[in-house]
Amino acid sequence: MSQTVTPADEQPSLADRPDHSGSTGAGFPFTAVVGSDQMALALILCTVSPQIGGVLVRGEKGTAKSTMVRALTAVMPAQTVVDGCRFGCDPTEPDPGCPDGPHRDVGRQVRPARLVELPVGATEDRVIGSLDLQRVLGEGRTTFEPGLLAAAHRGILYVDEVNLLHDHLVDLLLDAAAMGRSTVERDGMSVSHAARIMLVGTMNPEEGELRPQLLDRFGLTVEVTAPRDPALRAEVIGRRMAYDADPSGFRDRFAESEDQLRVRIAAARERLASVVLDDRGLVTIARVCAGFDVDGMRADIVTAKAAIAHAAWQGRDRVLREDIRAAALLALPHRRRRNPFDAPGLDEELLDRLLAEDEPDPEPPTGTDPDSPDPDSPDPDSPDSDSADSDRPEPDNSGEKNATPDKPAPGGSASDTSTDQASQQSDATADDDDREQSDTEMPRGNRPGRVAQADAPYRTRLFTAGGLGSGAAGRRSRAVTSVGRVVRAADRFQRGDRVHLPGTVRAAARHPDRARDRLTIRGDDLRGAITEGRESNLVLLVVDASGSMAARRRMEAVKTATLSLLLDAYQRRDRVALITFAGDHAELALPPTSSVDAAARRMTDLPTGGRTPLAEGLLRAADLIRVERIRDPRRRPLMIVITDGRATYGSDAVDRSRQAADLVRARGIDAVLIDCESGRFRMGLAGQLAHRLQADYVQVEQVAADVIVDAVRSRVPSSGAA
Known part of the structure; x- marks a missing residue:
C-alpha cells in the first residue's frame, strides 16, 4: 500500500471540528476568579514563556481549577498560522517535515489561541492521529487523520483529572513533551509532525497521584484550596451567581481588565528576550x-x-x-x-x-x-x-533519629528514644510472642492502643488475580486490554480498534464473487486486533490490628509490608481500599481510591489492641467487593489478608471465621494471605485459613521480592565452584 498524504485543501480542518478546541472565549472571565493568585501567576508565566513546560494544578474539588484554565485562552495573544495547514505551522518558522508542507509562498491566517481538551477516556488514535479508513477504502489512498496533539500544536493541551489518564496515553504525552514532535508508526503508515504543546493538567490528590515521569514534565505546580475567609468566600458566591444570572453582562463588567491583562501578557512576551x-x-x-x-x-x-x-x-x-x-x-x-x-x-x-x-x-562583609x-x-x-542558630535545625530534625543503632522510628518524639532502645534490647533476648499484648487486653479508658512505626517500604513480590481479565490497562494481572501484544483478530471492527491486517485480508479473500485479479476490501471485512497486556485491579488490604498483633516488632513488620504493598499498587496503577479489624468490629479505613498516600496515612497512625474479630473483617471485605463489582464489573478484586489467623472475638469466633472464609471462596474472590505469626512455636492458623480461602499463602518475611532472589542465589552454585 503506497503512502500518499492527501493535500490540506482536500481535508477538513481541525478548526472546523468543535470537539477539538474549547476556546470559545465566552466563558467565565479569567480576571474574575477570586482567591487563586498563585494558579493565575503560574498560568500567566507559562503563557509568557511556553518553554517553561506547562502547569499542574493540584487541589480539592470545587476550587475553579477547570474554570480558570478554560478562561486563559481569552487573554492569550492571537496566533498567525499557515493558511490551510492542519497542523498550525508558524509562517515565520514552518515545520520542514509538516505532512501538509512544504510551506512556500503561502497565505497567512490569524486565529485565537487554541485550547484542546484531552478526555481521560480518549483512545490512542484520537490523540496521535490515525489512518483515515474512509479514504483508504473509498479512494485507495493512505491518508493521515491528525489527532489532538496536532490540534494543540502551539497551544494548550488541557487534561482534567490528569492523574486518571491511562498509562499508554501518558507515554504519548511524555514523548510529545520531550521531543516537541509526534511520530505515528502504525497501520503501514509513518508520519511525523511538530507538537510543541503547553501541557496543563488539573487533579484532585484524593483520587490518586501522578506518575513521576509525567509529574516531572510539568514545569510548574500549584496547590489550590478554597478560601477560608468568609468575606472572600462571599465574594466568590456573589460573582458566580451574577455570572449565572447574566453571563454577557458579567463579562462586560470585566472586559476592561481582560483587555489590560491581554496587553500586559503581549508586552511581557516581547520583553522576554x-x-x-x-x-x-x-x-x-x-x-x-x-x-x-x-x-x-x-x-x-x-x-x-x-x-x-x-x-x-x-x-x-x-x-x-x-x-x-x-x-x-x-x-x-x-x-x-x-x-x-x-x-x-x-x-x-x-x-x-x-x-x-x-x-x-x-569578600568579608563590611556593611549591609x-x-x-x-x-x-x-x-x-x-x-x-545568626549562623549558630540558622544552621542548627536541619541536623536536629533528621540526623539524631537516624543515628540510633537500630531501626529509625519516624514520627516518634525525642523523649521516646531511651525507651525504644531499652525495649529493643529486651526484645533481642526474647521472642515476639512472649512480648505480645493479650487479645483480652483493651486500651485503658478512651486511650487508643499502641501505635507501632513502620520502616522504609521495599519492593514486593508481584501478587496477581488468576485467569484472564478485561479491565482497564494497568500493570498487575493478565488481561485483554487496549494496549499490549496482538494475540488474534476480533470478529468485527469497532472505531478505535487497531486494524488486524492479516485478519482483514483473510476476511476479504473468502468472497468468491469478487474480482480475482484485485483484492477488494470493504467495510465489513475489517477486523480489529485483540491485544493482551496487564490490567489494574482493586487491591483490598484487610489488616489485623488486634492485640495479638501488638508486639512491637510484629506490627512494625505488618505496617512495613502494608506500606510496601501500597507503593506497589501505586506503581501498578491499582485502586486500593483498606479494612482494619480489632476489638469487636471491622472498619473501612479507606474506601476504594487511587490515592495510596491517603491509605498510607491511615496505616501509619493505626493503633493495635483488643480481641480479633476475624470473621467481621472477612465479611466486611466480601461486602465491599460485592458493591464494587456492581459499580465497576470489569475491575477484578484482589484481597490481601494480613493476619496471624487467630479469631478470639465471641464464643463461636472460630466457627464464624470459617463460615466467612467459605463465603469469600464461594464468591470467587482471588485472595492472598500474609501470615504474620512469629516466634519459635507457631500454631499454623493462618495456613489453615489460607487453605479454606483457597488463597496464596505467604509469610510476612517473604513479601519482599529480594527474599526470592536471595533464596534462588543460595541454591545456585557459584561460578567459581569446582
Missing part, C-alpha cells in the same frame, strides 16, 4: 535546587526560565532575587517527592536562607549587602549574625 539572568543569578538558582536535593537538572532549567518570565511579567529587564524566589515556589515542590507518601510542598524558611547566602567566595532580603522578609537578620 531582553531579560538578563547573570552568573550570580544562575549560581543562586543552582544553590537553591541543590539545597532542596531535587533530582536531575530539569528543576534548575525550569526555575531559570520561570524567573526570566517573572521578571518580564513585572516589567524588568534583569532577574532579581524575588523573581528567583517566585519561580522556585512554583518549580520545585513537585520535584522534591521521592515516593507518593511524601507530602508535597516547599519549606519557605529554608528557601529564604538559601537565597540569602553569599557567593561561594565572598544591597542584595540582602527585603525588610519584610521572614528573616531580616544577616545569615552571618
Whole structure:
C-alpha cells in the first residue's frame, strides 16, 4: 500500500471540528476568579514563556481549577498560522517535515489561541492521529487523520483529572513533551509532525497521584484550596451567581481588565528576550535546587526560565532575587517527592536562607549587602549574625533519629528514644510472642492502643488475580486490554480498534464473487486486533490490628509490608481500599481510591489492641467487593489478608471465621494471605485459613521480592565452584 498524504485543501480542518478546541472565549472571565493568585501567576508565566513546560494544578474539588484554565485562552495573544495547514505551522518558522508542507509562498491566517481538551477516556488514535479508513477504502489512498496533539500544536493541551489518564496515553504525552514532535508508526503508515504543546493538567490528590515521569514534565505546580475567609468566600458566591444570572453582562463588567491583562501578557512576551539572568543569578538558582536535593537538572532549567518570565511579567529587564524566589515556589515542590507518601510542598524558611547566602567566595562583609532580603522578609537578620542558630535545625530534625543503632522510628518524639532502645534490647533476648499484648487486653479508658512505626517500604513480590481479565490497562494481572501484544483478530471492527491486517485480508479473500485479479476490501471485512497486556485491579488490604498483633516488632513488620504493598499498587496503577479489624468490629479505613498516600496515612497512625474479630473483617471485605463489582464489573478484586489467623472475638469466633472464609471462596474472590505469626512455636492458623480461602499463602518475611532472589542465589552454585 503506497503512502500518499492527501493535500490540506482536500481535508477538513481541525478548526472546523468543535470537539477539538474549547476556546470559545465566552466563558467565565479569567480576571474574575477570586482567591487563586498563585494558579493565575503560574498560568500567566507559562503563557509568557511556553518553554517553561506547562502547569499542574493540584487541589480539592470545587476550587475553579477547570474554570480558570478554560478562561486563559481569552487573554492569550492571537496566533498567525499557515493558511490551510492542519497542523498550525508558524509562517515565520514552518515545520520542514509538516505532512501538509512544504510551506512556500503561502497565505497567512490569524486565529485565537487554541485550547484542546484531552478526555481521560480518549483512545490512542484520537490523540496521535490515525489512518483515515474512509479514504483508504473509498479512494485507495493512505491518508493521515491528525489527532489532538496536532490540534494543540502551539497551544494548550488541557487534561482534567490528569492523574486518571491511562498509562499508554501518558507515554504519548511524555514523548510529545520531550521531543516537541509526534511520530505515528502504525497501520503501514509513518508520519511525523511538530507538537510543541503547553501541557496543563488539573487533579484532585484524593483520587490518586501522578506518575513521576509525567509529574516531572510539568514545569510548574500549584496547590489550590478554597478560601477560608468568609468575606472572600462571599465574594466568590456573589460573582458566580451574577455570572449565572447574566453571563454577557458579567463579562462586560470585566472586559476592561481582560483587555489590560491581554496587553500586559503581549508586552511581557516581547520583553522576554531582553531579560538578563547573570552568573550570580544562575549560581543562586543552582544553590537553591541543590539545597532542596531535587533530582536531575530539569528543576534548575525550569526555575531559570520561570524567573526570566517573572521578571518580564513585572516589567524588568534583569532577574532579581524575588523573581528567583517566585519561580522556585512554583518549580520545585513537585520535584522534591521521592515516593507518593511524601507530602508535597516547599519549606519557605529554608528557601529564604538559601537565597540569602553569599557567593561561594565572598569578600568579608563590611556593611549591609544591597542584595540582602527585603525588610519584610521572614528573616531580616544577616545569615552571618545568626549562623549558630540558622544552621542548627536541619541536623536536629533528621540526623539524631537516624543515628540510633537500630531501626529509625519516624514520627516518634525525642523523649521516646531511651525507651525504644531499652525495649529493643529486651526484645533481642526474647521472642515476639512472649512480648505480645493479650487479645483480652483493651486500651485503658478512651486511650487508643499502641501505635507501632513502620520502616522504609521495599519492593514486593508481584501478587496477581488468576485467569484472564478485561479491565482497564494497568500493570498487575493478565488481561485483554487496549494496549499490549496482538494475540488474534476480533470478529468485527469497532472505531478505535487497531486494524488486524492479516485478519482483514483473510476476511476479504473468502468472497468468491469478487474480482480475482484485485483484492477488494470493504467495510465489513475489517477486523480489529485483540491485544493482551496487564490490567489494574482493586487491591483490598484487610489488616489485623488486634492485640495479638501488638508486639512491637510484629506490627512494625505488618505496617512495613502494608506500606510496601501500597507503593506497589501505586506503581501498578491499582485502586486500593483498606479494612482494619480489632476489638469487636471491622472498619473501612479507606474506601476504594487511587490515592495510596491517603491509605498510607491511615496505616501509619493505626493503633493495635483488643480481641480479633476475624470473621467481621472477612465479611466486611466480601461486602465491599460485592458493591464494587456492581459499580465497576470489569475491575477484578484482589484481597490481601494480613493476619496471624487467630479469631478470639465471641464464643463461636472460630466457627464464624470459617463460615466467612467459605463465603469469600464461594464468591470467587482471588485472595492472598500474609501470615504474620512469629516466634519459635507457631500454631499454623493462618495456613489453615489460607487453605479454606483457597488463597496464596505467604509469610510476612517473604513479601519482599529480594527474599526470592536471595533464596534462588543460595541454591545456585557459584561460578567459581569446582
